[in-house]
Amino acid sequence: MRPDKDKPWTWIRYRTGMCTGCSGDCCTMPVEVTASDLVRLGVIGADEMAASPKKAAKQLQKQGLIQNYREGTGLFTMQARPNGDCHFLHPVTRLCTVYEKRPEVCRKFPSDLGPKPGFCPKNPK
């Protein structure tokens, strides 16, 4: 059975180095980020975010960068492109265009975070 990103039970065990040559299967999954991730990404100022995450969320929604904000968890869901790719995934190279500033969740996935920590949705080529 080929791994399917929507079916974590089909994922394969993650090993160091697996990201090399990957076409970014994990970057087509919903990305939940924190206020500090958004500030680090440079899409909103630290002062604006600190003043009101709710207002910041509205502004980022208008810009098409985030889909929603949940006050209870403090998490923002990034707005994906129509084909499901993350906004920051390069359509041709399939590499992250903000790698140095990428959100915490992207740094920890798939070894420490995600629907099945330690497992990866990468499809073999």
Ligand code: SF4
């Ligand atoms: S920010 Fe970068 S690493 Fe994270 S999902 Fe988007 S393209 Fe992938």
